[in-house]
Amino acid sequence: MPEAGPFRTATISVLVDDEAGVLARVIGLFSGRGYNIDSLTVARVDHERGISRINIATSGTEMVIDQIKAQLARLVPVYRVADLSQQGPHVAREMALVKVVASGEARVESLRIAEAFRARVVDTTTGSFVFELTGAIDKINAFVELMRPLGLAEVSRTGVAALARGAATI
Amino acid sequence: MNAVIQPGDSRAHDHSSATSSGAEVLLRALADQGVDVIFGYPGGAVLPIYDALFQQNAIRHILVRHEQAAVHAAEGYARSTGRVGVVLVTSGPGATNAVTGLVDALMDSIPIVCLTGQVPTHLIGNDAFQEADTTGITRPATKHNYLVKRSDDLARTVHDAFYVARSGRPGPVLIDLPKDILIAPAPYSPASTKPHRSYRPVTRPDPGAIRKAVAALKSARRPIIYAGGGVINSGPNAADLLGELVRMADMPCTNTLMGLGAFPASDPHFLGMLGMHGTCEANLAMHGCDVMLNIGARFDDRVTGRLNAFSPGSLKIHADIDPASINKNVAVDIAIIGDASEVLSALIKAWHEDDTKQDREALAGWWRQIGTWRKLDCLRFTQDMSPAATIKPQHAIRRLNEICAESRRDVFITTEVGQHQMWAAQYLQFEKPNRWMTSGGLGTMGYGLPAAMGVQIAHPDALVIDVAGEASILMNIQEMGTLAQYRLPVKIFILNNEYMGMVRQWQELLHGSRYSESYSSALPDFVKLAESFHATGLRAKNLGELDGVIREMLAIPGPVIADIAVDQKENCFPMIPSGAAHNEMILGPEHAGRAASITDEGLMLV
Numbered sequence: 182m183p184e185a186g187p188f189r190t191a192t193i194s195v196l197v198d199d200e201a202g203v204l205a206r207v208i209g210l211f212s213g214r215g216y217n218i219d220s221l222t223v224a225r226v227d228h229e230r231g232i233s234r235i236n237i238a239t240s241g242t243e244m245v246i247d248q249i250k251a252q253l254a255r256l257v258p259v260y261r262v263a264d265l266s267q268q269g270p271h272v273a274r275e276m277a278l279v280k281v282v283a284s285g286e287a288r289v290e291s292l293r294i295a296e297a298f299r300a301r302v303v304d305t306t307t308g309s310f311v312f313e314l315t316g317a318i319d320k321i322n323a324f325v326e327l328m329r330p331l332g333l334a335e336v337s338r339t340g341v342a343a344l345a346r347g348a349a350t351i
Numbered sequence: 352m353n354a355v356i357q358p359g360d361s362r363a364h365d366h367s368s369a370t371s372s373g374a375e376v377l378l379r380a381l382a383d384q385g386v387d388v389i390f391g392y393p394g395g396a397v398l399p400i401y402d403a404l405f406q407q408n409a410i411r412h413i414l415v416r417h418e419q420a421a422v423h424a425a426e427g428y429a430r431s432t433g434r435v436g437v438v439l440v441t442s443g444p445g446a447t448n449a450v451t452g453l454v455d456a457l458m459d460s461i462p463i464v465c466l467t468g469q470v471p472t473h474l475i476g477n478d479a480f481q482e483a484d485t486t487g488i489t490r491p492a493t494k495h496n497y498l499v500k501r502s503d504d505l506a507r508t509v510h511d512a513f514y515v516a517r518s519g520r521p522g523p524v525l526i527d528l529p530k531d532i533l534i535a536p537a538p539y540s541p542a543s544t545k546p547h548r549s550y551r552p553v554t555r556p557d558p559g560a561i562r563k564a565v566a567a568l569k570s571a572r573r574p575i576i577y578a579g580g581g582v583i584n585s586g587p588n589a590a591d592l593l594g595e596l597v598r599m600a601d602m603p604c605t606n607t608l609m610g611l612g613a614f615p616a617s618d619p620h621f622l623g624m625l626g627m628h629g630t631c632e633a634n635l636a637m638h639g640c641d642v643m644l645n646i647g648a649r650f651d652d653r654v655t656g657r658l659n660a661f662s663p664g665s666l667k668i669h670a671d672i673d674p675a676s677i678n679k680n681v682a683v684d685i686a687i688i689g690d691a692s693e694v695l696s697a698l699i700k701a702w703h704e705d706d707t708k709q710d711r712e713a714l715a716g717w718w719r720q721i722g723t724w725r726k727l728d729c730l731r732f733t734q735d736m737s738p739a740a741t742i743k744p745q746h747a748i749r750r751l752n753e754i755c756a757e758s759r760r761d762v763f764i765t766t767e768v769g770q771h772q773m774w775a776a777q778y779l780q781f782e783k784p785n786r787w788m789t790s791g792g793l794g795t796m797g798y799g800l801p802a803a804m805g806v807q808i809a810h811p812d813a814l815v816i817d818v819a820g821e822a823s824i825l826m827n828i829q830e831m832g833t834l835a836q837y838r839l840p841v842k843i844f845i846l847n848n849e850y851m852g853m854v855r856q857w858q859e860l861l862h863g864s865r866y867s868e869s870y871s872s873a874l875p876d877f878v879k880l881a882e883s884f885h886a887t888g889l890r891a892k893n894l895g896e897l898d899g900v901i902r903e904m905l906a907i908p909g910p911v912i913a914d915i916a917v918d919q920k921e922n923c924f925p926m927i928p929s930g931a932a933h934n935e936m937i938l939g940p941e942h943a944g945r946a947a948s949i950t951d952e953g954l955m956l957v
Contacts, residue, residue, distance in 0.1 A: 198549055201498065202486060213491050244678055251675035257495040257515055257550045 186242040190219070192265045192273050192343045193250065194351055198258035199225050199233040206256055207235055216249050217241060220275070220318075220340035232260065238273075238318070238341045263351035265343050273343040277321045278303070279312045283332030291331045298324050309334070373505055373537040374403035377466070377528070380509035382409045383541060386437050388428065388808055389413070389466075390421040394441025395481060396468025399533035413808060413837060416829035418445050420801035422452020422523075423827070426461045427805030430788045431763055433586055435516050436805065438465040443481030446488070446527075451795060453492040453523045458792025459609060460584055462521035464512050465493075471531040472500055485527045494522030499529065502537035510542035519552025520673040521584055552672060556689030556697050563685050564644065564668045565701040571642035571666075572713035573720075574602045577625065577654075580609030580791070581647020581672060583784045585691035590614065590784040592695035593646070599702065601714060603721055605633035607648045609791045612781035622721065623730075626654040627927050628773040631729040631936060632721055634925070637662050638933040639720070646670045647691045650680040651792070660932030670694040729925050730777055731941045738895025744771065744846045744917040747897060748778040748818065751844060754901045760814040762786065763806045767799040767823030770852035773923045775818040797826025800843060804830060807839040814842070814905065821847040821914075822871050831884035834910040842904050843912045845877060848919045856922045860937075881912035889913045 197203045204223055211218050219238040226234040239249060246264070254262045265271035279300070281291045288310075295302065295312050298320065304311035314324055318341065325336055345351065371379070377400060381389070388411045393401045404412050415421040418440045425436025440449050446467040456463045470479040486498045495515050497508050508526055516524040568574055576597055582589045590613045597604045597620050604614045605625040614621055623630035625637055637643065643665045648654065650669075655661040661681060669677050670687035677686045687694055734746040748771075755762045764779055765788040766772040772789055781787050788806060790798040799817040807815045817824075824845055834841055846852075854869040878888030887907050891900040897915065904913045924939035 201500075202490065202496075205487070206490060209491055244682065248675065248679055251677070255519075255552075255673065255675050260549045 186244065188240055188242060189246065190238065190240045190266065191246045191249075192271065192341060193237045193239060193253070194263045194265055194343060195235040195237065195253055195259055196261040196351065197233050197235060197256075198260070199231040200258055203233070203258050204235070206258070207237075207253065210252055210256070211239075211249075214248075214252065216245065220338070222340040222342055236341050236343050261351055263345070265345055265351075268345060269349070270346040271343055272346060273317060273341045274315055275318055275321055275339055275341050276313065276315045277325070277336060277338045279314060279325060279328055279333070280309060280335040281312070281328050281332045282309045282334040284308055287331040291328060294324070294327050294331075300324065370536060371539060372399060372403065373502055373528070373533040373535055374399040376506050376537040376539050377509060377533070378403050378407060378410060379539055380506050381437065384510065384513045385434070386410055389437040389439050390415055390424040390428070390805065391439030392416075392418050392421060392441065392445060394445050394468060396442035396470060396530045397439060397445075397466075397528075397533070399530065400439060400466070400468070400528075412439070413804070414833065415801065415804075416832045417827060418448035419452050419797070420804070420827050420830050420833070422449050422456065422463065422465065423795070423798050423801035424805035424808070425463050425465075426452065426456050426459075426798075427765060427788050427802030428809045429461050429463060429805075430583075430802075431785050431806040432809045433785065435462040435464055435513055438463060440465070440467055441481065442468040442470055442485070443483045445481075446483055446485040450489060450492050451793075453489055453525065455790055455793040455795045455798065456523040457492060457494060459790065460521050460580060461523065462516040463523035464516050465523060465525045467525060467527050468533075469498070469527045469529040472529045473531070475529065485525070489525050492523070493525045496525040496527065498527040499532050502532055502535050505532060505537045506540045507543070511547070514542075514547060515550060518547075518550065519554075520581075520676075553674075553688050554672065554690035554693055556670070556687045556694045558697070558701075560685060560687045561694070561697045561701045562705070564670075564687060565698060565705050566707065567642050567666050567668060567685065568600060568602075568644060569702070569705055569707040569709055571602075571640075572710055573639060573641040573717045574600070574644070574714075575636050575640040575642075576602050576604045576644045576646065577607070577637065577648055578604060578610045578613045578646045579607040579648025582610055582613035582691045583647075585647065587784055589647075589692040589695060592692060592699060594618070596695055596699055596702070599699065600709070603636055603718070605629070605637065607651070607654055607791075608776055608789060610648060611776060611787045612784040613647075615782045616780035617782060624776050626651075627656070628777065628923055628925065629927075630777075631727050631925055631938070632724040634927065634933040634936060635724050636721055640665045642666045642668070644668045644670070645683075646694060647672075649676045652680070655680060656927045656935075657930055657932045662933070727938075727942065729936075729938060729942070732939065733941060734894070736894065738893060740894040741918045742891065742894050742897055742915060744774050744848065744921050745778055746894075747844075747846060747915050747917055748774045750897055751816070751818070751901055752779045754898065754905065755814065755816070756780075758814065758905055761810070761812075763788070763803075763810060763813050763815045765789065765799040765802040765806060765815070765817045767817070767819045767826075768794045768796045769820045769823055769854075770848075770856060770921075770923045771818055771820040771823075771846040773853075774846070779818075796823040800824060800827050800830045800841070801833075803841040803843075804833055804837075804839055807841050808837070815840075816842045816844055819843055819845045820852060821845050821849065821874055821877070822851045825875075828880070831881070831886060831910070835885040839910060840908055841910050843910075844904070845912065845914050846917045847874075847877070847914050848917050848921065849874065850919060853923070859922065860926075860928070877912050877914035881910075886910040886912060891915045
């Protein structure tokens with residue numbers, strides 16, 4: 182595959198039939214063809230019609246990203262493929278749970294930074310915090326990096342959920 | 352059992368169906384889809400289907416000797432008829448043996464429905480006897496696959512599978528059928544007339560793209576049309592339309608390996624096959640053209656050679672039914688999504704509506720240039736004509752072509768994979784589509800014999816020949832038993848050079864003539880082998896025996912193996928080595944032509 186051209190990131194949303202194996206089809210497509218998955222979320226969004234939404238954050242050259250979209254669109258259970266990062270402004274949010282094990286000044290500092298990031302404390306002991314943080318990927322990355330020297334112990338992230346801004350839907 | 356028919360289920364409107372087993376419902380759905388023959392092999396999990404088959408006459412079952420062969424036979428049937436080929440195999444090893452055939456059909460876009468048995472639903476996941484995760488294994492081997500877990504879904508799934516297999520870019524579809532679903536009663540429903548809920552491929556091209564393409568083609572000074580298997584898959588009408596467009600526009604036309612027969616080989620506009628073993632005129636015209644129309648081909652690496660040197664400077668138009676084929680390997684200027692027939696008829700219509708005149712003078716110059724390339728006569732070889740002379744493989748194929756043409760019969764050719772396949776592609780002449788069945792994308796040795804069986808089943812009176820090599824033929828030789836059982840008069844024409852010839856050729860050209868494991872040691876006596884399978888064995892050891900053996904092979908009413916001893920040292924030329932460009936072909940020893948240097952990068956490209 183030609184690797185010419187600059188890399189870009191893309192947030193792709195896919196509406197699929199909520200049938201057995203559909204996630205394996207999507208993941209198998211990415212691994213089989215050597216595409217990147219930076220994050221992936223999947224959940225049923227329309228119980229009545231049995232439709233799930235998969236959000237994939239990926240990166241590649243423009244030609245590769247076009248290929249990814251075309252390959253996704255030809256899967257039989259796929260209804261719709263939308264490249265949110267190309268079709269105008271969109272919101273992309275991720276939730277993270279971040280555990281910090283610390284005492285003394287580091288513990289106080291972690292709480293102070295958490296307030297600045299509007300993270301919530303969802304669990305606390307005398308020696309630890311679990312913070313809940315929602316936001317763009319960059320914000321979560323920045324928060325995790327700040328916690329690292331303060332006693333970062335464990336991170337659990339959901340991956341990106343994304344929607345186009347405004348009244349338009351995919 | 353989890354299969355329950357709900358009273359009042361709208362799909363159970365047919366009273367008789369309430370008492371039908373899943374297996375009976377399956378066969379009824381197949382019959383409704385127009386299936387008249389299936390290729391299969393029984394086993395524990397599919398016994399209910401075989402029992403139902405035993406009690407009906409609508410569908411004929413052909414018992415193969417290996418499940419891989421069942422898929423290739425279905426491919427031969429599908430490719431020679433344009434219909435969906437159907438396969439029936441059991442769970443576990445039955446399914447895993449079918450995988451090679453499924454990938455072969457996927458790569459070559461052949462419509463297949465493969466039915467696999469599965470252990471009962473309550474045992475799935477328990478590592479039961481002859482259990483395999485068939486849908487998991489075949490997910491990347493099929494266009495789509497299904498596991499039927501509810502009897503209510505059975506009939507709908509079968510209809511759905513046929514729609515998916517034949518629609519858009521065709522391909523293999525697998526239905527995994529747990530044994531309890533086959534035994535329990537199931538409701539029948541006919542195929543839905545409503546559009547498919549999610550899979551609706553575009554077949555009608557965008558008129559704007561068509562107009563742009565016509566404008567580019569009309570202003571071309573050095574055009575070429577490069578047509579592939581998509582034209583064959585679209586049906587014979589597409590081939591007629593391609594002929595009409597090429598002649599109307601007076602443009603040169605080349606075919607891919609998959610596309611041979613889409614344009615008549617005898618037409619003066621035809622440049623032969625292009626690609627790694629294509630003709631000089633086809634490859635040099637691709638390299639030097641200013642406007643290229645690709646219709647139903649996918650810029651495969653065997654066609655393009657080194658990508659950054661592929662047809663530099665040309666405006667590229669790509670028409671394909673699969674949007675994912677566009678801009679995959681080669682960035683194109685004008686993309687047309689649609690079925691080949693519809694694209695071609697739209698192009699012809701738009702051509703008449705566009706007033707622009709072609710630059711006839713430039714076109715005449717282009718044809719003169721092509722004429723000088725043709726004069727190279729790149730497929731030339733020297734056959735010593737004395738009766739005791741060693742037979743050149745090219746000569747054997749050329750005589751096969753000529754003697755077949757004299758017979759005036761409808762001839763269908765299948766091949767195995769290797770040098771003999773390329774010689775067949777170079778020296779046989781195909782005038783019509785659906786007459787040439789070869790494993791293009793996957794390159795599956797052992798394809799040709801079972802594919803020929805499938806072709807012969809579909810065309811009982813036709814002359815069906817498997818052009819084979821002595822190594823490939825042994826990969827599915829057990830199918831001689833199937834030929835005998837059904838009295839299928841398939842002719843197997845073995846170019847026997849006692850080597851895996853293409854491996855040997857690459858070892859000679861790229862690996863310092865170190866012939867590592869490519870010699871066919873301990874070969875069977877093919878004449879005796881044929882006889883032991885109730886067929887006729889013939890042998891030609893020298894030129895004097897060749898024509899007689901070919902004529903005798905065609906005259907014998909039953910299956911024949913013709914073992915043709917050919918020159919062991921012969922290589923297949925022209926050749927574009929891996930990593931080289933179209934204008935860097937190696938020509939045969941007949942030519943003092945230039946040889947491309949083979950790069951390290953090329954060595955890695957297989």
